[in-house]
Amino acid sequence: MDDKEIMVKMVLDRWNALNSIVDNQLDKLSDHELEADIVPGKNRGIYLLGHLITVHDAMIPLLQLGTAQYPHLTEIFLNSPDKFIDQIPKTQELRVIWKLQSSILTNLFNGITVDEWFARQGAVHEEDFKLEPHRNNLNIVLIRLSHLSYHAGQLALLKRN
Amino acid sequence: MDDKEIMVKMVLDRWNALNSIVDNQLDKLSDHELEADIVPGKNRGIYLLGHLITVHDAMIPLLQLGTAQYPHLTEIFLNSPDKFIDQIPKTQELRVIWKLQSSILTNLFNGITVDEWFARQGAVHEEDFKLEPHRNNLNIVLIRLSHLSYHAGQLALLKRN
Numbered sequence: 001m002d003d004k005e006i007m008v009k010m011v012l013d014r015w016n017a018l019n020s021i022v023d024n025q026l027d028k029l030s031d032h033e034l035e036a037d038i039v040p041g042k043n044r045g046i047y048l049l050g051h052l053i054t055v056h057d058a059m060i061p062l063l064q065l066g067t068a069q070y071p072h073l074t075e076i077f078l079n080s081p082d083k084f085i086d087q088i089p090k091t092q093e094l095r096v097i098w099k100l101q102s103s104i105l106t107n108l109f110n111g112i113t114v115d116e117w118f119a120r121q122g123a124v125h126e127e128d129f130k131l132e133p134h135r136n137n138l139n140i141v142l143i144r145l146s147h148l149s150y151h152a153g154q155l156a157l158l159k160r161n
Numbered sequence: 162m163d164d165k166e167i168m169v170k171m172v173l174d175r176w177n178a179l180n181s182i183v184d185n186q187l188d189k190l191s192d193h194e195l196e197a198d199i200v201p202g203k204n205r206g207i208y209l210l211g212h213l214i215t216v217h218d219a220m221i222p223l224l225q226l227g228t229a230q231y232p233h234l235t236e237i238f239l240n241s242p243d244k245f246i247d248q249i250p251k252t253q254e255l256r257v258i259w260k261l262q263s264s265i266l267t268n269l270f271n272g273i274t275v276d277e278w279f280a281r282q283g284a285v286h287e288e289d290f291k292l293e294p295h296r297n298n299l300n301i302v303l304i305r306l307s308h309l310s311y312h313a314g315q316l317a318l319l320k321r322n
Contacts, residue, residue, distance in 0.1 A: 001294055003279065007168045009295045014307055039200060039318045118164065133162055134170045142303075146175055149307045150314035157200045157315065 004114045011138055012109060015145045018152060019102055022052070025155045026098065031091040038154050043082045045158045048151045049094050050077035053101055059144060063137050064122045065108045070097065112137070165275045172299055173270060176306045179313060180263055183213070186316045187259065192252040199315050204243045206319045209312045210255050211238035214262055220305060224298050225283045226269045231258060273298070 001009070026034070026049070034045040043051075054077040057068045068074075076085045089097075117138040120129040129135060162170070187195070187210070195206040204212075215238040218229045229235075237246045250258075278299040281290040290296060 003164050006295050010300050010303055014303055018307065042318055134167050139171050142171055142175060145307060146310045149310040153311035153314035157203055
């Protein structure tokens, strides 16, 4: 394993570990629990699930792997706060999308070469990238795993003992 | 910047960003808010603060940078659940430790060379490291930043609007 391969493994291992944590959390929560406010007046679990799906979906174009799969969710779960839009997808539907998306992203990530992981993000200009080579594709996943962990901590609070 | 330097920057940038997020959260929370249960019956903010201090303190020996500074907190904030031990440090004291620890860790991290970041963790055997070179010092910080983010998501819920 060369240095770059090691680094890719470090980040993807953590990404996968956090996804497994959230999978487990979702399996243990009933729809009713997931639809509750985490703290009264704050986000519901279901909003966080939709939010995570939308944020992860946006990685696909960012990583130049294709187009977003669920663009209709952006308005509900990214551009609007929870409870602002009445009509949101059913909890069961979001659970299905979460699982499907996980397998899609795993497949896409597995197809990325080590050099591609360290290549420039689509949104960064070539000139800027020379000065800021950390703005590569792998850094997108690093930032997203930190975001995922933040909300996983919140989802953990939904399970009332 | 070579590949290893880029990767160190990626991880430390994220570590620093999350520390700033938690600094801001703590600044905005009164002692009274920090001493509340995040969700009734779950951890208090103050327990999470002590827990983060203890977990970060344990990085010092793990990274072979010296000895832990606050070993007396381990029993309270790592080995015991919240509210199991009555006598815990005052909220103001933990706030001071948090700030002090941040500057200590920043100094220590700045003194680590790139090659040292990619060297074997103290707890991993040399033979194992040949097969699992991702178990290096930088990976400790990567895993800890994901842990920090998890609890930062929970601390965010303490601020009642």
